[in-house]
Structure formats: C-alpha cells, structure tokens
Amino acid sequence: MSSFASSRSKKQTNETVNKMLGELLPGTAMRSDSPARSRPAAQALSREIEHDKLSKEQILQRHRLRKLQKKKELQKTRRAAEENRKLDKQAKYELIKKHKEQGTLREEEEKYLNKLVKKNIRNIQKASEVDDEEIDSEIKRLRKEILGWEKEREDRRKVDKRKKKAFNEKIKKGVISYPGLTPGLAPVGLEDSDDE
Secondary structure (H helix, E strand, O other): OOOOOOHHHHHHHHHHHHHHHHHHOOOOOOOOOOOOOOHHHHHHHHHHHHHHHOOHHHHHHHHHHHHHHHHHHHHHHHHHHHHHHHHHHHHHHHHHHHHHHHOOOOHHHHHHHHHHHHHHHHHHHHOOOOOOHHHHHHHHHHHHHHHHHHHHHHHHHHHHHHHHHHHHHHHHHOOOOOOOOOOOOOOOOOOOOOOO
C-alpha cells in the first residue's frame, strides 16, 4: 500500500529528497526517471543550433537591440533617480518653509536657505537679460521678495540689539534684578570701588 495520494506528489517528494541528498552528500542522490532534467540541456542545444543558423548581420542586429534596451532601462532608472532627488529637495524646502513661518528655523536650515537664496540670485543675474515682460516682472517680484527676507533678518537683528541694550540698562539702574547679581555688591574678584 502506497502512502502517496498521487504519482505527482510521489514524484515531487522524490525530487525534493534527491535535491537535499545532493546538497548534503554529493553523489548520493537517486536518479529521476523524468525527462525534465534533460530538457534544459536539449533546449540549450537547440538554441545553440539556432544561433549558428543566424547570419552575422542578424546577430549584430540582436546585439544592438539588447544594447538599446539596456540603454533605455538605464535612462529610466536615471530619470526615476532624478525625480526622487527633485521630490526630496521639494519636501526639504517645504519643511524649511514651514519652520520659517513658525519661527522654529534651525541653524542648518538657515544655512540651507541662505545657500538657496544665493543660488537663486546667481540664476536671476544670469537671466537678467530677458525680453519677455511676464518673466521680467516675475524676476522683479522675486528680487523684492529676496531683498525683503534680507531686510527682515537685518531688522530682527537691530530689534534684538535694542532689547538687549535696554535690558542691560535696566539691570544697571536697578529697575529689574537678574538672578546671580546682588545690587550694591561687587562681583567676585572685584572691589566695590572698581567700575567696569
């Protein structure tokens, strides 16, 4: 009595066992009765015979076709990589723009923005000779926007300096106290008569 449900499952089991034995103990695998093992060799032989029948021109034509297909695939991958880079740059720019609007811009993001602004300024200067009025008006608008950013940054610095100066004057006058300083006492290492 056979424990296999069908001849197909028996064949599949035999092939699996033979494969395992062949991997573990080379030369011990049992031979299969199926012609499946000889088929790939026969196909390779028929391909070789077909290949010999082809003329040199046909072989060259097939070779050129393969080269062209490889070139197209390479172009596709390059285009996809370029598209990914553009999407990454756009996402990075959008994130930095969001941080700028929220006022949580980090130092490296500010450096990236400055680099981007300088690059855009160079591009604008290169394209300064434009005949199209619409493009020219867009360039002027971008220049104003860029200069507005620079002016905004400079104004922020001036305001910060004024606030710091006013704060220091209030501390000197004694209007407000600052932790760590005791009014009327000289800092450690200085005498009361010394003025800075």
